[in-house]
Amino acid sequence: MDDGAGPSNSMDTEDILEKKDKIFEDVLNMLVDKLNISPTDIHIDTDVREELMFDSLDLYELVIDIEEAYDIRLPDEDLDNIVHVQDVVDLIYTLSTSC
Secondary structure: OOOOHHHHHHHHHHHHHHHHHHHHHHHHHHHHHHHOOOHHHOOOOOEOOOOOOOOHHHHHHHHHHHHHHHOOOOOHHHHOOOOEHHHHHHHHHHHHHOO
């Protein structure tokens, strides 16, 4: 008994992963430009503050770049929860798909 949900869920998952991969690439490029480092130095699990040595000004500038690129607003309370690059990607995905 196939209700058709299997393939649809699979397609939805693939679509989500593709969108998140694209967001990661965008964030990666922003970070590389801002920090003048190699893209190989940044991974999805990279700690933004500890490994990339982001200070509050760096984070503020990145937020502005993200908000302009995705036409979204990143709430301050959500920024406090960002630890890894994955958190940035997830937040952008969530906010850009809820519009």
